[in-house]
Amino acid sequence: GQNIDQPTEMTATEGAIVQINCTYQTSGFNGLFWYQQHAGEAPTFLSYNVLDGLEEKGRFSSFLSRSKGYSYLLLKELQMKDSASYLCAVRDTLTGGGNKLTFGTGTQLKVEL
Amino acid sequence: EAGVTQFPSHSVIEKGQTVTLRCDPISGHDNLYWYRRVMGKEIKFLLHFVKESKQDESGMPNNRFLAERTGGTYSTLKVQPAELEDSGVYFCASSQDWTLRDARFGELFFGEGSRLTVL
Numbered sequence: 663g664q665n666i667d668q669p670t671e672m673t674a675t676e677g678a679i680v681q682i683n684c685t686y687q688t689s690g691f692n693g694l695f696w697y698q699q700h701a702g703e704a705p706t707f708l709s710y711n712v713l714d715g716l717e718e719k720g721r722f723s724s725f726l727s728r729s730k731g732y733s734y735l736l737l738k739e740l741q742m743k744d745s746a747s748y749l750c751a752v753r754d755t756l757t758g759g760g761n762k763l764t765f766g767t768g769t770q771l772k773v774e775l
Numbered sequence: 776e777a778g779v780t781q782f783p784s785h786s787v788i789e790k791g792q793t794v795t796l797r798c799d800p801i802s803g804h805d806n807l808y809w810y811r812r813v814m815g816k817e818i819k820f821l822l823h824f825v826k827e828s829k830q831d832e833s834g835m836p837n838n839r840f841l842a843e844r845t846g847g848t849y850s851t852l853k854v855q856p857a858e859l860e861d862s863g864v865y866f867c868a869s870s871q872d873w874t875l876r877d878a879r880f881g882e883l884f885f886g887e888g889s890r891l892t893v894l
Binding site: 705762764767 | 886
């Protein structure tokens with residue numbers, strides 16, 4: 663079966679750094695995505711990892727270890743607008759060029775003053 | 776550039792009624808997906824179109840759900856008859872063709888979702 667685990671909620675302080683973990687057990691692996699979703703809005707793409715290691719993009723970084731079935735999203739210099747749900751998703755197949763993603767339930771991040 | 780648009784944003788219907796959700800993908804995106812999030816659960820894949828053809832419909836819950844994509848442009852998802860457990864947010868997403876060397880590798884662009892409430 664497919665299983666993706668991430669914490670339900672996290673709270674952090676403005677200006678700080680927060681790490682959101684994601685572990686996965688899927689029948690296949692062809693990339694891991696992180697999406698951000700503000701309440702009532704569309705999920706928006708943050709990062710993509712397919713090889714082991716760290717991908718950095720501005721204040722956001724994402725790490726992947728395929729052997730451990732583990733990823734994390736690192737957010738630096740937190741801002742109030744970073745309060746949102748962060749979704750970890752794994753693409754398990756490449757059949758037909760598809761993006762059939764398996765999602766975790768999301769981590770609701772609250773940034774406080 | 777216009778993003779993925781969905782209509783209606785919210786629909787409230789009674790059990791047994793029919794509802795049709797519409798999705799307009801980003802122009803030029805051949806790939807169109809439907810996903811669904813039931814309250815408290817994760818977003819789950821329903822199906823995938825490549826142009827007008829159904830590539831993968833393994834996530835469709837049952838035959839009360841019918842998805843179409845006429846002419847390979849917009850798509851509709853019909854639920855008939857609706858049941859209580861169909862309540863949730865239905866997301867549409869689209870992506871362009873991608874190659875293995877594309878750093879964003881088929882990034883999905885999501886719409887804001889259509890919230891369906893079945894009473």
